[in-house]
Amino acid sequence: MNALPLVRALREPASAATLDVPGWNALIAMARAERLIGTLAFRLADQPLPPAMQPILADARIDAERESRQALWEADRAAEAIKPLGLPLLLLKGTAYAAAGLKAGEGRFIGDLDILVPRASMPAVERSLLDAGWEWVKSDPYDDAYYRQWMHELPPLIHSSRDRMIDVHHTILPLTARQRPDAEAIMAEAVPITGQLSMLSAEDRICHAAAHLLADGDLAGGLRNLWDIHCLLKDVDAEGLEERARRHGLLPHVRQARRLAEALYGAGARLTPWDRLVRARLLARDGWGRETHKLLRFGFYLRSHWLRMPPAMLARHLWTKWRKGHRPA
DSSP states (O other): OOSHHHHHHHHOGGGGGGOOHHHHHHHHHHHHHTTOHHHHHHHTTTSOOOTTHHHHHHHHHHHHHHHHHHHHHHHHHHHHHHGGGTOOEEEOHHHHHHHHTOGGGTTOOOOSEEEEOOGGGHHHHHHHHHHTTEEESOOOHHHHHHHHHHSSBOOOEEETTTOOEEEEESSSSOTTSSOOOOHHHHHHTOEESSSSEEEOOHHHHHHHHHHHHHSSSOOTTHHHHHHHHHHHGGGSOHHHHHHHHHHTTOHHHHHHHHHHHHHHHSSOOOOOHHHHHHHHHHTOBOTTSOBOOHHHHHHHHHHHHHHHSOHHHHHHHHHHHHHTTOOOO
């Protein structure tokens, strides 16, 4: 078994009516593991459900709505913290979708608050957040130095009383990545949500999601990211998206993300051999929600580091993390 039942239920909610008890158990386990349970609950809201499933999905909708309110409150607090700097709070990913009422935000799991600020403003933003009650998560000097020198964000911060994390980005990919998106253009084209909050343009939202999915990570949680892309694609025209992706050096990734989104959540698409390998990684779950294909996952873990840094730097980084006790799951 793989995660296709989850994909099918998101794509065609009526298909859930054919599930038996083991099928429902597997669907719920996969949705929870992929952090898509809230999205699934909203997708199935108008479908006839077995009595045992109704409270589970009702609770998931309530949890998603509460999580959205918490995320928006955290964004409000961060906006207030940096307000004296004269900067709008440029939201990324889930909080942006929720704040703007986008389809991608419906039921979406929202973890950290992700924001984008000009690189020159990073020290001032850092001081403002620390003064407002956020504090460092990572105490390791190596990790702190690695973030500051090579990454596209500050080391993560967590609020001392609200226990919510914030990631402060100055671009959308690590500085060592092969692609170098135009961060200034991304910020220049941002669109307002409220007086204090803004988000990326429709095209840049997809470029960012595709970069996060295919140019920066090991595809863990990729079905949720691909669902974002599927929903976001409805807000753009293909020509404008291609032009924007080309500007950021992300055209191959955006094209692949579109093919995968269409193949899994749309009407189907012709996939390349590489697409099919990525698809296999995305679907690597069993009926208990556990990840499968350990060798395949490890290969994508190595690939994620290979994409982020040159070979010599990668070797040093992996050796350092290994000596410190880090092991890939």
